[in-house]
Structures are given as structure tokens and as C-alpha cells.
Amino acid sequence: MSGITLSASVRQNLLSLQSTADLLSTTQNRLATGNKVNSALDNPTNFFTAQSLNNRASDINNLLDGIGNGVQVIQAANTGITSLQKLVDSAKSIANQALQATTGYTKSSVASEASGATAANLLGTTAATTSSVTGSVKLNNISETFTAGFSALGTAITSNTQGAYVAPVRTGANIAGITDGTSLVSDISTNTPAAGQTLTIGSTTFGIVGTGTASTASTISVDDDIDSVLTKINSALTAAGGGSAVLNGTAIDITGNTGSSLTIGGTAAAGFGLTSGTFARTNAPHTPTAVTTGSLLAEPASPTSNGLATPFTTSDTITVNNTTINFYDSGAGQSTPPALANNVYLDLASTTVANLKTAIDNASGGSLTVNAQGQFRLATGTATDVTLGGTGVGKLGLATGTVARTSAPAVAAPVTGATTLKGAVGTNSLTANFTSADKITVNGKTIGFYDSSLGETDPLTTNTTSFDLATADVADVLAQIDIYSGNTGTASSVVGGKVQLNAGTLADLDLGGTTGTLAKLGLTAGVTDASKAAGGSLSGQTLTIASVGGGTATNITFGTADGEVSTLAQLNTNLAANNLQASISSTGKLTITTTNDNASLDIGLIGGTVTGTGGIFEGKTASAAEPDAASQATRASFVAQFNQVIDNIRTTAQDSSFNGVNLLNGDTLSLTFNETGKSKLDISGVSFGPDGLGLSALKGGTDFIDNASTNKILASLNNASSQLRSQASAFGSNLSIVQMRQDFSKNLINVLQTGASNLTLADTNEEAANSQALSTRQSIAVSSLALANQSQQGVLQLLR
Template identity: 35%
Template sequence: MSGIVLSAAVRQNLLSLQDTAALLSTTQNRLATGNKVNSALDNPTNFFTAQGLNNRASDINNLLDSIGNGVQVLQAANTGLTSLQKLVDTAKSIANQVLQAPAGYTAKSTATSAAAVLGTAANLVDGTGIKSGETIGFAASGELPALTVTIAATESLDQLNTALAAGGLTASLDSSNKLVFTTTNDYAGQTIGAITLGSAGTTTFGGPTAPVADAASQAIRTSLVNQYNGIITQITTTAQDSSFNGINLLNGDNLKLTFDETAKSTLTVSGVTYNAAGLGLGSLTVGTDFTDNASANAALTKLGSASTVLRTEASALGSNLSVVQLRQDFNKSLINVLQTGASNLTLADANEEAANSQALSTRQSIAVSALSLANQSQQSVLQLLR
């Protein structure tokens, strides 16, 4: 107020008291909020830098939810793969039971020469019915592969059997010295294919006979086929159920994860279709499959390939899961670093501010006392006027 005249000493003490009060107010505000920078007015550089760090930490924190869901998607797929592998192993066990089951046929398929051959077991070549260089061809039939055998100059029965083994056949001479071709035990349920002879010899063969099934043994094999088909159905349903939050990596879905706020760091996990058909497996037919060892071995071959595929995918999935978990941990650590950096720029040191508050309170008391002393000269004048 311009109408009030203060002495220089009083005015100086008053200014000092006002400064102390302002500093005390600032210190108390810092103690109350815990921040030394509460707005851009306190320190523009620190305020906006801290704000940027906190914003980035918030953006990365928002990504953690989707990353966490991604981990669960991968975990669900991994659980599905483990179950699929166990189901495939169970199917292998069923197929192996077929190999241990009694023969499914009382008589196997045969093809017999129309007339007796003139050769012997030691040398089938007689120069008329069977000649050197003659070829005998067997058409593929069921599980039996196609095969062509060339007769050597002195072809023995043992040599012929060695050549026929690749086609699942054996040769023998019956009591009438006729040449008889028979399926091996592994191909007991197959019928010999059409036989084609070269033009060298005169020997011919009648039509192959079909195998005669054993009812009791086939009943066992029918049961095993039904068990196998039940496992195949479970493989398909297990693959379809291995989803999380609507994403199924075992049913053709893809997973894309974003690791940073700029969307420049991403990971795409390509899904696969691992139902029974996707693994190269299918249901078997009663009366056609598991009728002999050859059909069981064919199923085991497919199951072995399916196991290899599952193990390869499990390895790839495990690698991706490790990457996602590492990035998840990295993002958590990075958020902590960003928030710590922002706090270092804005947070007040409680110990320092408490010490400042104590010192300012003392200074304020001293300033009040000094102001009182400065007023004493004017009080002396007042005493004279009285």
C-alpha cells in the first residue's frame, strides 16, 4: 500500500520473510505430492521428458495384455500337440497288436501253373516250359506291389524265392511238380495280381485264388479297426479344441504379436491344420484294413510320419513360445526402466525436502524475530509521543 511507509530495515525483513514463506510453501507442496516437478511451470524440460517416458511405458504396458494372450495361445497349441502325440502313440500300439494277432486267413492266395514243369527245385529251367531269360510279371494288387522276375540260365527255386520276396510272394513245387506262387504271411489278406509271362516258355498259370478268412481272427482285427478309428476321430476333435480366445494354431489360424509401441517389432506364428487328414491319417475299413501284417505296417508307416510332423511342429512352437516369453519379460523390464527414468526427473527427495522444510521453518522464526526487532525503533518513538 503506497500510503504506508516502512523503514528500510522493516522492508528488508519483510521481503526476507515473504521469500521464506514462498520457499516453505514450495517445499510443503513437494512433500504433499511427492513430486518436485508437478507442472511444466516447475521445469519444462523435465516435465515433458518425463511425460514422454510415462506415455511410452503406458503404451508398452497396454501391449502386455495381448502378449500374455499370445503366450496362452501358444500354450494351448503346445498342449494340443502333446495330446496328439499321445493319441498317435496309442494308434501305433493298436497297429502293433495286429502284428501280434493270429493269422487272419486259413488259406492264402495262390496261383498255380496249368501243367507240371519239367525242371526241379535245383534248376527250374527246362528249355521248354521255362526258358532262360523268360520274364514273369505280377500286377499290383491291394498291398502287393507290382513285380517282374527274370529267369536266369540255371534258376533254382531258392533263387526265385529271393527275387519274389520283394513282391510279398513265395514259390514252391507241389506234389504234381506244378509251380505254385503263394503270398507271404505279411500279405496273407491280399490276392495275387494278374500274372504275365514272356513268350519264351510254354508254361501258363491259372487265375489266382482268393485268400480264405479265419472268422475268429478277423473278429479280433475288426475290433482293432474300430479302436483305431476311434483314435483317429479323437485326433481331429483334439486339434479342433486346442484354441484360446478364438485362435487355434492347430486348425489353420495364425497369430500375430506386436512387441513395441511403433508396431515395428512383431512376430507372426503360422498355424497348421493337424486334424487326422492334415497328419496324413484316415479311418480304416473293416474287412480291408488290418487284415494282415502288410496293412498294419502301412498304417504304422503313416503314423510314424505323423509323429515326425508333430515333433517338428512342437520344436518350432517351443521356439516361438520362448521368444514371446522373452519379449514379455523384456517389456516388463523396459516399463520399469522408463517409469524409473520419469520418476528420477520429477520425484522429490523426501529426506531433502523434509530437511528444507525444517530449515525454512527455523528461518521463518528468525525472520519474524528480526522483523520484531526492526520495529522496536518505531515503538520507541511511540513511547515518546505518549
Template identity: 30%
Template sequence: MPSEITLSAATRQNLLSLQDTASLLATTQSRLSTQKKVNSALDNPVNFFAAQAMTARSSDLLSLLDGISNGIQTIQAANQGITRIQGLVDSAKSTAQQALAIQNSSSGAGATGAVVAAANGKSLLGSGTAAAADGTHDFSANASVFSVTDAFGNSASVTLDRAKLTPNVKDITKVTSDEIVAQANQQLTAQGRIATASLTNDGRLTFTSTSTGTDAKLTVTGTSGTIDIGFGTGAFAAVTASGIDSTDGSAKANATGIAVSTLSGGTFDLTAGDASITVQLGSGLTKTINLNKAADATLGVSTLKASDIAAAINKQLNSDTGISGKVVAVADNGAGTVSLRSTASGGDQKLTVTSAATSTKDIGFGTAGDVSKARSGTGAGSTGANSTGQRSALAQQFNDLLDQISMVAQDARFQGVNLLHRSGADSKENTLHLTFNEKDTSFLDIKGVKFDFIGLGISKITGNFATNDEVKTALSQLTNAASTLRSQASTFGSSLTVVQNRQALTKGIINVLDVGANNLTIADLNEETANQKALELRNSLAISALSLANQAQQGILQLLR
């Protein structure tokens, strides 16, 4: 029969007390080790599951934070790329401007007034009317009127008087040289801009034709006036200047009719019949020149020379705003030929002259239906070794810079995402998608661009900058590209601000969630430490009490023996 241990009530109570104390001490030690007062749902179900949800969301947002950070770096990489591309565009623009500065065309004609006494380097003082000591002129009661005529019969009148100047000057009694030049240019522009006005370094008023070449003749003639601005007063003598041919080998488009015997040293009869021709410059509209007495009474004679026919052609050319000043007829009475040529030079100039459908008389271009005598001419680009070589080298440099633009765009990527380059036209190919919450209901799509030189709208140079038009086209494309780059940089900047704000918000929300979860579960270390000390003391006392109780029982047993 097994023996049984019988415990007294005091001993049993002490043992139960020790058991409770040990359990509480274990709980306290657990809280101290984890620094949490809620470690499981058994501790506090409400707080435990609430804290768990907060911690889970905080973890989700933390994983999104890495993607947001990468997105910021991707935008920064694109911004760096745009900055470098802008520098290359500026360099390409500088290259094109250098090419434009290398003269590959003819020089214009100029007409300059006689040297006059000057109070300072920017005054226009003549001998006809005394000027103020400060170099200004009094136009309150004076005037200067003159005309400017080019070699093609185009003319413009410039009137400097009280009526014209008052709305445009500060003081009509003290009109400055700059104000005179501005008013002259305003009137010249309004009348077709056959010339421009400017000041020389020594203060002379100068007129320069807008045409080029030896046929770019310019004449300034006085009609009336009481004030001298450098060309005299009253009906002053005409001042004439002619342009010079290009020395770089470039040439105008020229179409010369076959020599007609009746024009060579003799006369041509247009009292009956029609010698009309058609003229086309480049791919523009065709202009019909009616050469008959019905269209021009001066042609209704039997003693016409080649120069008379050329004059009639020029009259009709100049009356057409689309071709005026661009084509001119030139006659050679001795050879009996009439030539038409473009006023501009270069390889992009093409001129075609054919007989008109009504033509019955041949002046060197055939009659109606006779295509064998149709004539066309194409201008020549510069053949001068220096200018051609320089422009060609600059064109190659320009194209190399365009290749560099494409390379920079391809290399401006981060973590495999490139906002500046894609192979196709679909923006989805390089759109950056950034997610801001765990359900992807809050996001930002940053659309990428195609910023190689083709995407920027810049074309490579194929004509070696042979013509100014090609250079100007390149400059226009570069200007548009620079504007596009600035606009896109602003767009990326706005997107970067949004992403940085969302990054800061996400970090803030993560902190709020972590603090909230901790508030629900964290233990007060001071309190738990005090509890531990109290429980350890309680445990020690319980052990002592149990020991005393056992000793009392042993004493009773000894007495019974």
C-alpha cells in the same frame, strides 16, 4: 478519510522475507509429498517434457506387454495340444499294429534244412565240413551254391564263396551265421525276392516264400558246394515245403474258364489258330498272354492238355515284372478248365480275364469279341468270426481315436485364439499377430495350423481293417502325421523363444524409460528434508525479528506520550 498503516523499513523487510520463506517452504513441501523436484513445466520445461515423453512410451509398451503375455500362453496351449495329439496318434498307431498282427491272410511256404550239430544256438554247422569251435565257417577255399524255386517257376541262385563273401564279412576264414543269412538275403533281393532267409531258434537256416497259400510252394536245391550250412554238400537233395490255406475265411481272386470239352480228359489242338487271353489285376495294366505256336513253340502240338496251357500262361506271367508272382494259372485236366488266381488274398483282390483281340480258339474265356465268356473274380475278406470281429473292433477304436484328435485340436485355445484348428484352409483364420512396439512396426505373425485328423492327412477306416493294405496305409498316414506334429512343435518352440525374448526386452525397455524419467524429475528427499528444516528455522527467526521490530516501535510511541 481512511487511515493508512505505515510500515517501517525493517518491518517491511521482515514481511517480505517471511513471504519468500513461505513460498520456498511450500515448494519444498510439494517436492516432499510428490517425491519429485519437477512437477510442472514451470519447474523445468526441458526435464518435464522429456520425462513426460518417456513416461508415455513406457505406458504404451506396458499395454503391449499384456498382449505379449497372452501370446505366450496361446503358444503354450498349442504346444500342450500337440503333445496330447501326439499321444493319440501313437495310440492309433498301436491300434493299427494290433490289427496288422491279427492274421487275415494265408501263410507262406518255408523250406528248412535238416537239423545239424550246433556249437551254439546261432551257428550253422553241417557234417560235410568241420567248423571252428566258435561256430564260424572258413570260406577261403570252400563254397556252397544252391537254388531256390517257387511254385510259379521263379528261381534265384544263392552263391556263398570267397568272391561273394569277402566284401561283406569281417573275416573270410570265420564267417558267422548272421553274415551268411545277410548275404543270402542280399542275393535273393537282387533276384526278385521270391523268398527270405532267416535263422530258427536252434540255429537252422530257413527259407520262407514271400507268396501265401497252398500254391506257395518253395524248393531249395543244391547245385554244388564243399561246405555244409544245413542242407548238405554238393548236389544235395531238394528240400520242399508248401504253404497252408488261410483258416480265417479270406480267399484269393479267382477266374475260372468255362469247361472246354476238348480239354476234359482229352487234348487240345493249337497247331493252328490262337487262344490268347488278356489278364488284368485290379486297376493295373492289362497283360496279353499270347497262346499260339508263334509265341511259344511248345504250344504247336495237337495233344495239349489243360496243364500244358496253364504252364504256358505261367511262363508269360512270370516274365512280366509288373504281374510276376501276383497271378498264377492252375489247370484241372479232369474238368478241362484253366483257372487264373491272385496269389494274395483279401477283399481288395480283383482279377479279370477276357479273350484277346486275336483269339480264334476258346480255352474257356471265349474268342475275340465274345464278351459273354469273360471271367472276373474278387477276393474275399476274412469271414472268420474271431479275426474279422477283432479287426472290425480295432477299426472302430481307430476311428474313435481320430475323433478325439479333432476334439483336442478344437479345445487347445487360449483367450479365443486357437493355433491348432480352423474351419477353413486359410491360415489367416488362426494367425496370431503379436505387436512389439507402439507403432506396430515390430511384430511377429505366428501362423496357425489345422490339426484335426483330416488336416493331419489321416483317413478314417471304411473297410474294417479287412486287408493288410488298408492297415499299412493307415500306419503310413500316422507316421507322416507324427512327423508333421514334431515339425510343427519345433516351429512353435522357435516362435515361443522369440516372443519370450521380446517380452524380456519390452520389460527392460520399460524399466529404462521409467528410470530415465525419474532421474529427470525425482527429488532428493534428504536434501529437501534439510531444506524444509532450514526454511522452518528461517521462518521462525523472521517472525521473531518482526516481533522485536514491532516492540521497538511501540516503545518509541510510549516515550512520545
């Protein structure tokens, strides 16, 4: 080929044709792929930039599935909340039906004697009375008392006795042809013991010798008769600790001893009808005995053992409050551990239940006892509760935990005139002691105090009478108040724990003093008129009723002064706070009942002077509320309906999941929004079962029994509705965020892919035009090459 010579025109046309072919190939490739950049060789910058954009778009696209699932999780939770709201509304409807049902009770009530009073004037028309001041009930200075608490009676603990040992007995098989007095070889028709065999009984082995050979102490000859054999066996049993062998018909019976197992062996055993083996002694049946204080904690089981059924080991402990009882075993070579604070060590080689009891009693301050049935019980004592722990507690049949002593307030006695102004807890003294700093003022004059037990003396201040706190009592103070108030009537005194001051009719009573001093006597500061306005049978009398259904206890005084009660309307205003209401008959009989909302409750204890001699409530007690069977049955049906709704709330909350995530069952939804994981959203779930919403199943005979109990349930349902609405709003806000991020991610993927396409996609119109132009150029180049070649052929023709 090197010999071929091309003209310059042909060579130029060939190069042009090659260039055109290359361009045409590139153009056709772009048209085929749609890309102007197909590899890094085409345009490295654009290729790798586009690849990076596409990779990011792919990563974000992968996150879209998780975001989409998150949307569905939130929507599932929102659907659940919608259903829960409907169920709560259904429960409200049931509760409202219960409210509309009949009351269901004959209400508790108490009626007074007729007094001639009216609704507008409960007091009647009696003459004026001397005014007085009555304080609140005060009790003497008491202290809390304690009695021992007892643990539950433990399970019965028995000793680990096994029953007496019974010697093993082996009955041999019948030996065909055996008779007394003749040799073994002539007696036994089958399986005759042969020379060279052995027979082992216990620790003794006899060799078998043949005919014509006399037996010895260690051998048996086949010429021996059965009596000789039995003698040999009995000697072996004696050596093994005892037992006997006898001929029972044509069989050898062997009885061992109670001290060990019975061993039978050797190749000749079968020939004597005996079975080889070691046969253990057994234990006779017995009734386990209860443990006592003398039982050992760790004695091994045996027919004579009195140890615990489950023995203690050195790994056991018992903790009693802040003391730990540990165990070691000197019989196993262990020495007494070094003493440590709050630790006690007992030796299992000798420790009995009595020793353990002493250790527990010392640590608890109480007493551990065991009864005749083997049951342990712990008494706490009165100083402290007792907490038991450790592995050894169960071996005593007791349970771990705290045994509480019983506490109760000491019976408090109302104060009297003899109650001292100062004293120790538990004495007949005021609960709040008077001090030297206390002062009482009565109509401008002062009652002061000093304490000689502290070395103080009477300050002898003008217009002040001082009492020695070491000796003074309440009566001393009341007598001085009478002097200062000018009382000429009934002396002030203490009645039922209440200080009663009689102001007389000559002057008002003005009480004051240092902060808190009057309160120590149950009194308050203020001015009391010397006499009351005309009143009636109730004027000046008091009425107290203990709290009803958590209401405010009633404590009123009848009269016309500020804060006193003189009309039925005023009385009902005071009673309403205690869930009570009153009515008055045409004869002036006052009847007090519970309100409809609290129809199931009983009126509390009635007291005050109106229950005293001549009072309108003297000897009166309130009747108990009586349930109406038909009404309660209706309300019980509402309870059953309500509980069905509660069950559906529970299952609805459990079923509100998507793809295993349940935001209504406490799960957390974690969403990632970008490819680096830095943009995230964690949505915390809630527990919206009945417990989480503050709801619970109702109990018949307790709930819905009256309007008060029903209103409490309605309040809890309203609170549940508020929780659901609040959480629905929170989930809605989260859903908006997630959906916006979902839309943003979709748009961002489009932007990234468009940017990548702009860097790599070809303009098909341009490339098509290029292809057409290059095809034309290629055609022209071929024609030019042909013409150039023809011109050369013409020159060659002339030369020829």
C-alpha cells in the same frame, strides 16, 4: 493503509519473512507430492520429457496384455500338440496290435507238378539245348475307340394342361313363401325386393320397380311372378356367354358358363336368396400328360395346352459345350436378335421340344431324346464329351454338368510275321514304325531299310540287305536274321507277339543296330551263346506273374546264365519284388504263395512257357485268398478302436484354442511388440485335424485286413508324428521369441518409468532438511520483526 509508514528494518524483515514462507510452501508441496516437478511451471523440460517417457511406458504396458495372451495361445497349441502326439502314439499301438494279430487269410497259392528239382537246383539234369532269344510281347498299332455316353435319365416332365373348365354353380337360399304364378310381393314373406333396388347378373343390371308398374326388358316389377324373374335372369346369362337359372323348390339355382366367371350383385340380390360376388369357373381334375417332341416350350397353361409344366422365358439359356441357345418371343413384339458366333436363337412363340432338340443335337454332336414318360436323356456321340449349363436345363428335368463319352483302348492284337514294319494307326503294323535311318546288325552284317512310298530307292550297300518299308513285314526281317546268324534249325518266328530268334549251334548270335531299332521288335542288343549248358526240365523256360499289390511283375527265365534263375533262393529274390514267395517239396513240387504282408491279395495271372504243354504249371491257376472270420473280426475291432482315436484327434485339435485363437485349426496369431506397430510377429497356424495330419477313419473289411494294409496306415501315422514334432519345434521357437519380447517390454517399461522419475521426483531427505531450516529461518524472521517494531516504539516513547 497508505498512511502506514514502515521502517526500513521492518520492511526488510517482512520481505525476508515472505520469501521464507514461499520457500517453505514449495518445500512442503514437494514433500507432500514426492515430486520436485509437479507442473510445466516447475521445469518445462523435465516435465514434458518425463510425461513423454511415461506415455511410452503406458503404451508398451498396454501391449503386454496382448503379448501375454499370445504366450497362452502358443502354450494352448503346444498342449494340443502334446495330446495329439499321445493320440497318434495310441493309434500306432492299435496298428501294431493289428500287425501282431494272425494273418487273417488262407493265402492265395499255386502248386506245380512234381519235377524232381531241389532248392539248390531247380533245373534238374537234362541235355543241352539250342539257344534262342525271345523278345517281349509287341502289339500292333492300335487307336483309342469311343462310344457314346449317356446322362442320367431326367425327371419326368409333364405338360401344363389344367383340365377342362367347369361352369360355376350358385345355389340360392330358400325364399320363404315363394310359389309359381303369383306376384313377388304376395309370395315373398320376408326381404321382399323393393322399388329402387337393383339386381345384376353378368353384365346386365335390372332395376326393381314398385306395384302397379309393369316390368320392361331392363326392369323387374314386384308384381312379376318368379317365372318372369327366371326368364330375365336367363336372358342376362345368355348375354354373359351362357348358363341357366331354375327354381329348385323355393330357391333359385344359377349355373354359369365355362367361358368366364359368374357375376351376381345388386341391392335386391339378397331378396332373391342370392349371394353377391364373382364366382370363377373351375378346372376339372385330370392326370397330367407327359411332354412330347411336339410340346411347345412356352405355351400358357390351359385345358388344352401341351406346353412344358414350367414354361421357358426369354431370360433362360442353355449352354451346350461352346454354344449358347437363347430365346426370344416374337409374340411379345421381339425381333430375332442379331446373329452372334456360337449363339443360337429360338422363338418361344413357336418353338417346340423338337426344335430345341435339333439345336442341342447340332451343338453336342449327340442326341437328346424324350421317352413316353416325359423323361429327357442326352447321348454324347463319339466325337466329344458334352457339358450342359444354363437355367433351361432344369426345366427339361436334366442336371447341369458334363456327360462323358466312354473311351476304351481298341483290342490290341499281338504282332505276327505278317505285321508290317510301317503303317497308319489302327492297322496291323508295329506301334513304332521303322524308318530309313534304322539299322539292325547280326553277327557283323547289316539289315537296312528304305521307303519307296517316299521316293527312296535301295541304297545297295555292301554287306547290307535293305527292305522296302512300303511292303516289308516282320517275317522278312526274321528270315534275313536267320540267314546272317547261320540258323539251320527251327526258323525264327513270332509266337504270342514275341519275336523268337533261334541262333543255332554253330555260332553265337550278336545283335546290335541303331538306337531303339531292336526295341521296335521287342529285342535288345547283346551276344547270345550258340548253346546253353546242361539243364533240366525248367532250363530255358520262362515264368511270368502279373503284378500283385503294386509289386513288380515277375518275368524270369530259368537257367544258369547271368540274370537267369536256377536255385530256390534266386527265385525268391525275384518273387519278393512282386510280394510273392516260393517253397519246394521233397518231390520237387514248387509252390508259390503271397507273402504274409499281402495275405489278402490274389496271385496275378501266371504265364510263360512253364504254363504250356508239358510245363510244370500247365493248367494251373492260383487259388483265391480266403478270409478267416475270427481273425477278421479281431482286426475289425482294431478298426473301431482306431476310428475312436481319429475322432479324438479331430476334437482335440478343435479344442486347442485360447481367447478364440486356435493355431491347430488354421488360425493366425498376430502380435505387436512396440507402440508404433512396426515390430510385429505373425505366427501361422496349421490344420492338425485328421485330414491335416494325413489320417482318416478306417473301413472294416478294407483296412487292417493284412500286414500290407496295416503298414500303410503305420507309415501315415509316422508321418503324422513327424509333422507334430516339427510343428512343436516351430511353436517352441516362436514361444521363446514372444517370451523374450515380453521380458524385454517389462524391463523397458521399468527403464522408462525410472527415467521419468529421475526427472521429477524430489529428494525427501533434502526437502525435509530444507523444511526444518526454513521453519527455523521463519521463526528468527518473526523475532527480528518484533525487535525492529519494539525499537520504533521506544523512539516514539522518548518523543512523548
